Amino acid sequence: MGRAHSNAYRQAPHFFDLPYELDCRLLCGRNRETLEKTAATWGWSEISTDWREAVTRRDIDLVDIAAPNALHAPIAIAAAEAGKMVLCEKPLATSAEEGARMVEAARAVPNFVWFNYRRIPAVALCRQLIEEGRIGRVFHYRATYLQEWGNDPSRPLGWKTSRADAGSGVLGDLLSHLVDTALWLNGPISEISSLLHTFAPGRDVDDAALLLARFANGSIGSFEATRYAVGYANRNAFAIHGERGMLRFNLEEMNWLEFADAAAPRNLRGISRIPVASPHFWKPGHPIGYEHTFIAALADFLFALSRGEAAHPTFADGQQTGLVLDAAARSAVARASVPVLT
Amino acid sequence: MGRAHSNAYRQAPHFFDLPYELDCRLLCGRNRETLEKTAATWGWSEISTDWREAVTRRDIDLVDIAAPNALHAPIAIAAAEAGKMVLCEKPLATSAEEGARMVEAARAVPNFVWFNYRRIPAVALCRQLIEEGRIGRVFHYRATYLQEWGNDPSRPLGWKTSRADAGSGVLGDLLSHLVDTALWLNGPISEISSLLHTFAPGRDVDDAALLLARFANGSIGSFEATRYAVGYANRNAFAIHGERGMLRFNLEEMNWLEFADAAAPRNLRGISRIPVASPHFWKPGHPIGYEHTFIAALADFLFALSRGEAAHPTFADGQQTGLVLDAAARSAVARASVPVLT
């Protein structure tokens, strides 16, 4: 993640006419050797093994957090209280309570959560088409985030499978992405039923999460996030069915959006695969990739900042996702449907 | 359905060297004019507007039921008690209690439920690969049956949207297919959470059903059946992820099965799209269609009969599916997880 963020700072000025000049001042982390190498590669001026230095130095305006989840709250709250702008990796927090404190602390400073997939041009077009009424009243929302590395015994366990570091397993890691996108595209979720499961013996976080949901707009939905979907490295996909059409997306084919227009003439009704390019990167037909979502997110934050506006998702938006994750965790324990708290 | 069954009786002898000669004796239905036309087209010798005639005549050995769901039990029980073999359209019954009585009544006669999709060559290959251990221990099962006609205001409402005739909406109509396949491929389901929804005002059956499931083998699953998935005419799809691989199928591409072999060399790991042909119909590369599932099912029933064996799914198998549907209905009311009764 440090690499994806560093790349965003380096690349944003190349593709966007930014309102600010960026100065990558201080890179913080735990391992000095790694820090030195990363700083040299990506052009960070200084390094520190103590994140508090970033918060206390007066020459730093913005703190960007890509640390393990359990560190999000302490760093973000300290940074915000020191008056710094705060950008935080997802999930915002390891619990709804922690998230609430972060929202509170960051009220006075520009803040942002790196749900980078909102900036995929195809996903942005999807949102625009929904807002234009292209699919009308929504009936169904369906989203899956499928990875397989949980089943790979050769893979070293990192902080993502430790409750102490990550707070949760796929809930915060993968389901949070699905929920952020769902709230953005289809509005609030009111009620959740869930099933969480851990396949690996002895692991204290969820390896898989299945959800059923009722949205405030009357539509119903299902969500699945797992690290045991053997066959898929990283498949983040959703489909939305409305009375006037269907929209479908899959991260594996991130330069495309699919649209079924129910208003098309009967004999031409089908599912259209639309290539979607960004005006900021390369010409149509020249694919962009994973990293461009971070570049575009950073640019959006900076443009919003220059206009005195919030860039979304803010911490408050991230907390809405956190409340859905909280409901998912409660429902799994209760083995019953629960409301999403607000 | 009468057409699909009639076609099966006509075509099975053309593609299979059957152990019996078939004689299409009596076609029953409600409308005499329709009966006359259908009988003339498909070569039924006689017609009747009273199904009891099929049950009471001594020159009839087998009764095949393609009537609305609410008639399954009375016809099947009467036929079985009269010593006839009974083939019944899915879902077996409109309730678990009714299904139990049908199983009981049909104990002494050969019986079969028309879950035709088991006979898709690609689905049969899927089952075989699972039995060969190709995907190993199963983690995830995911199935969706997506139709859109619920959203078509121009479509006349038939018996499928009436609780009195159909017993349920998508539960019996679509979810039953998914569950039959799931039980066949992945074994018993022990626990269910569900969400049922009716989109059409005033309709007394479910238009959409979402399920979360725990299977007896430790895997977890999700199911979605709906008539409001605008964009899909008839998409019946499933994916199964195990520790050694993934299998995926979609009725829209029914001549193909997809297989990800996790045991393949690392740099060749992918999802293989395998064309699957039946040895009984046309050569590889010459697609078969919807009707061939009925032809092959009938042939399998007749071959099993000649060997003195049961052809699956039997009424008892159909009742297992019925018990899952029953759990789905109960869970939706309870808004909580419920066990599948056995």
Next chain:
Amino acid sequence: MGRAHSNAYRQAPHFFDLPYELDCRLLCGRNRETLEKTAATWGWSEISTDWREAVTRRDIDLVDIAAPNALHAPIAIAAAEAGKMVLCEKPLATSAEEGARMVEAARAVPNFVWFNYRRIPAVALCRQLIEEGRIGRVFHYRATYLQEWGNDPSRPLGWKTSRADAGSGVLGDLLSHLVDTALWLNGPISEISSLLHTFAPGRDVDDAALLLARFANGSIGSFEATRYAVGYANRNAFAIHGERGMLRFNLEEMNWLEFADAAAPRNLRGISRIPVASPHFWKPGHPIGYEHTFIAALADFLFALSRGEAAHPTFADGQQTGLVLDAAARSAVARASVPVLT
């Protein structure tokens, strides 16, 4: 082929309200045992090992030829001269000269060539969309017919790899299909460059044929037919690009047509995958297969007959395809571009 034709005679009355009653009177072939078995299975009243019996008997109105290519001309000419209607498998003839004689002989009788793929509903829709001007002036036509069995050493060599029986290899077997469709969809071809190749040592027919073409309408095209396209059992595909859009088809997905509408709003421009069903067979979303193309072709012939019209492709149409194949053969020898004779 005998099986596909027999099936058409059996099935056409089930799906179409035909203007004639069909009576499958006499099945001819070389092997008495095979004939007896096939006649019993498919309900042919009589058999004969001499095709001349079909031509000379007065109780026979129509002769349908599914024999090896070299027999097409003698049977068709004899049948036509005896006043029988003649249906002939593709390719019409083994040479342009032979084809010309067949056209001449059949002038006074209803005649038809079994280019069955014209009857795929998706291909028929393609033709309709072109006629409606949906893609405008055509720029490019591209078609490939890819099979792999030439590379299978375990496969017994049949008459299709013998020049004496087949007249040619893929030219008549596969390329003829592509050319018939191309002429139907895009009009006459005026000029051809070709490359023919035989991979198998000692074989006297072409295993692969590549063509470049100029159409009379100003568009240009390429064609490839081969039995050495390892990876494809039977892939017959084409794409047509016009100033207003693109149409694309692939036999492997024969229930779908793809359409790119260049007149769509810029941000919705994509390739639409349209499910195409036939009103005569099953409901939308219920796939049809290979055999339905023969059923529909036979029905079309019979309906045209009842109206006193020709059903296409006639022998004259088949001869147009033959003249393109003739040009392909000449160009390959000349290693130069040649005109298509008319």
Next chain:
Amino acid sequence: MGRAHSNAYRQAPHFFDLPYELDCRLLCGRNRETLEKTAATWGWSEISTDWREAVTRRDIDLVDIAAPNALHAPIAIAAAEAGKMVLCEKPLATSAEEGARMVEAARAVPNFVWFNYRRIPAVALCRQLIEEGRIGRVFHYRATYLQEWGNDPSRPLGWKTSRADAGSGVLGDLLSHLVDTALWLNGPISEISSLLHTFAPGRDVDDAALLLARFANGSIGSFEATRYAVGYANRNAFAIHGERGMLRFNLEEMNWLEFADAAAPRNLRGISRIPVASPHFWKPGHPIGYEHTFIAALADFLFALSRGEAAHPTFADGQQTGLVLDAAARSAVARASVPVLT
């Protein structure tokens, strides 16, 4: 192109541990305003409106040419004669004669042609699998480069449609890519038949090029490059069929390679879609895009340089492609098959 190259110089040190430090010294072009803006954005130290400055300055070691095709030869020859390393955009030259002079001039200096698509990880894997013998003896090679902008009347005509600037139309622009990849994957081409066509009235370059080819290894191939393939923004695709399998690639899905293994067990034979990631960029499942091909090409050049080796394609490789283009041009005029000169 200047942007894609500038990006490569900026990004290569971030993803590769390069053996050299890069210093972007002088940006040359025709328009001072554009130069100033581009230099500021991408960090070029100086600008010049005279490319000769790059050739004559002693503090410049490497000249990278992204100018219109007609300038490739004069710049490259001057740079090479001044002892500079030369990197040149494709096509190498506007004629075979010009290309020969460039090869001659660059004999003593490291040189490279930017056929960037060789560096797509999926294409590199394709080459590796061929070298491992995975598809065995090759039968067929098929490649298409399909664009649609020729049909867009709103698009301003640039140097690419002027013979004086570009030397040719799609021959140099698109076909050159296909040929470079083909020569790399399948070896030399010995004979060509071609058809060139210009759709736009008054344009003096080819809008479309169709080729048939014989390769030295006994396989046969077809190529199509066009700017009138309405429906495709930028589809660069190929398939190779050998006796043991098939390999297939499409730039629209550049993170995937498809492989049909004819040696797989009969009932598992299919086309496998393999996700291919680069170890240098992001983790598996995180797509890369167009620009990464340039970054990887530059890195390869620099690593080869540090080892005293040539990076491919060199000017000499580029000239092999040029000789195929030359044959294509000659064949089109002759309307006959011609040999590729060597």
